[in-house]
Amino acid sequence: MHSEYVLGVHSSIVFDVPHHERNLLLSLQTDELSKITMPISFNEPLSFLQRISEYMEHTYLINRACSLSDSIERMQAVAAFAVSAVASQWDRTGKPFNPLLGETFELIREDQGFRLVSEQVSHHPPVSAFHAESLSGDFVFHGSIYPKLKFWGKSVEAEPRGTITLELLKHNEVYTWSNPYCCVHNIILGKLWIEQYGTVEIVNHSTREKCVLNFKPCGMFGKELHKVEGYIQDKSKKKLCVIYGKWTECMWSVDPQAYETYKKSDKKGDKTKKNEELQKAENDEADDMPEVQETVSVIPGSTLLWRIESRPAHSATMYNFTNFAVALNELEPGMEAVLAPTDSRFRPDIRAMENGNIDEASKEKERLEEKQRAARKERAKQEEEWTTRWFQMGTNLFTGSKEWIYSGGYFNRNYQNLPDIY
Numbered sequence: 001m002h003s004e005y006v007l008g009v010h011s012s013i014v015f016d017v018p019h020h021e022r023n024l025l026l027s028l029q030t031d032e033l034s035k036i037t038m039p040i041s042f043n044e045p046l047s048f049l050q051r052i053s054e055y056m057e058h059t060y061l062i063n064r065a066c067s068l069s070d071s072i073e074r075m076q077a078v079a080a081f082a083v084s085a086v087a088s089q090w091d092r093t094g095k096p097f098n099p100l101l102g103e104t105f106e107l108i109r110e111d112q113g114f115r116l117v118s119e120q121v122s123h124h125p126p127v128s129a130f131h132a133e134s135l136s137g138d139f140v141f142h143g144s145i146y147p148k149l150k151f152w153g154k155s156v157e158a159e160p161r162g163t164i165t166l167e168l169l170k171h172n173e174v175y176t177w178s179n180p181y182c183c184v185h186n187i188i189l190g191k192l193w194i195e196q197y198g199t200v201e202i203v204n205h206s207t208r209e210k211c212v213l214n215f216k217p218c219g220m221f222g223k224e225l226h227k228v229e230g231y232i233q234d235k236s237k238k239k240l241c242v243i244y245g246k247w248t249e250c251m252w253s254v255d256p257q258a259y260e261t262y263k264k265s266d267k268k269g270d271k272t273k274k275n276e277e278l279q280k281a282e283n284d285e286a287d288d289m290p291e292v293q294e295t296v297s298v299i300p301g302s303t304l305l306w307r308i309e310s311r312p313a314h315s316a317t318m319y320n321f322t323n324f325a326v327a328l329n330e331l332e333p334g335m336e337a338v339l340a341p342t343d344s345r346f347r348p349d350i351r352a353m354e355n356g357n358i359d360e361a362s363k364e365k366e367r368l369e370e371k372q373r374a375a376r377k378e379r380a381k382q383e384e385e386w387t388t389r390w391f392q393m394g395t396n397l398f399t400g401s402k403e404w405i406y407s408g409g410y411f412n413r414n415y416q417n418l419p420d421i422y
Helices: 019-027 048-058 060-067 071-084 256-268 348-354 358-382
Strands: 043-047 095-097 104-109 114-122 127-134 139-145 148-151 155-159 164-168 173-177 181-185 193-204 210-215 227-233 239-246 250-254 303-307 391-395 402-406
Touching: 043 048, 043 348, 048 071, 048 095, 048 104, 048 114, 048 127, 048 139, 060 071, 060 127, 060 139, 060 164, 071 164, 071 173, 071 193, 071 210, 071 227, 071 239, 071 250, 071 303, 127 402, 139 402, 239 256, 239 303, 250 256, 348 358
Parallel strands: 043 095
Antiparallel strands: 104 114, 114 127, 127 139, 139 164, 148 155, 155 181, 164 173, 173 193, 181 193, 193 210, 210 227, 227 239, 239 250, 250 303, 391 402
């Protein structure tokens, strides 16, 4: 039996491990794991750079934040956006292609009012940098992704590395946060399932207001699976509202008092189910994904912040893509003359896979990786350093941390002297 795994916007490693090789895998260190090359059939036909652009699927939430005059309401919209940015990972167990060094991806969505550019700025360790901006000058959204992997035997966990920054220019506000931890269960045996957990703190650096979101681990009986709960506090740490829901479904906001009252009455009526649930808890072969029994129970007086959109009718046969993801690799008429030659849409291995030609995709992937290795050797021989084109290492002015900052100029369409990576 075989399994695979992907960590969505956090990682791009996959495992395909026959059961009899389990002990070998258990003995490997994380560094060695990251070097395993897996069959292309476990990929999805998108580059990791394209996967990152899925952060922008619910850009309307940023636009909503820009339009609001109250800073707490803006924080609610930003919190909903932060949760929605990881929602596309639900059931996405296909592995995106590792970007080649120097690979880029651009996305312009006039209907949603933004444009984005991303670049693979480092190969070892793999780092992907992105920069998105409002077409009307309302916001800038940027960051770089470089996760730290931990192997736990039956699962792999990605610790998020890198700060995400959202600037609401009209309000002169800056928000920063990091994504939750992401864990993929049953990488050796059983049905793959994804869990996200950990505390996400969204800080408004201008007002010092903060939103603390707790992505809950599923717990022994799976009652907490996908749940997110948190609150928004002012600079004196007074809780102003509670936010709750599921990252796979929807997020709501409610008054803290109403929340506490509801929780107390909920606890009283919840002291029944116990021992029957224990029998499934211990399973040496696989961490069974708990059944999702109910959707979010809405507390009276709550305000809906965000609801996930339904996926295309045939999503299950299309790598569980969302409507947004389905369009990411499209090459519309006229685009070829405009895009940078390093754009992910030109990758022959991804294109072959999208067209259903798995053998050709596999050969092309091998060829591109070999070409990348040869270029690296040549640079070493010439004692040349790799130079990034659109992003430079700098300092995040709001957190003080080092990160890759967009240096501008991509959309001027001057694509001279770009590396020949395909």
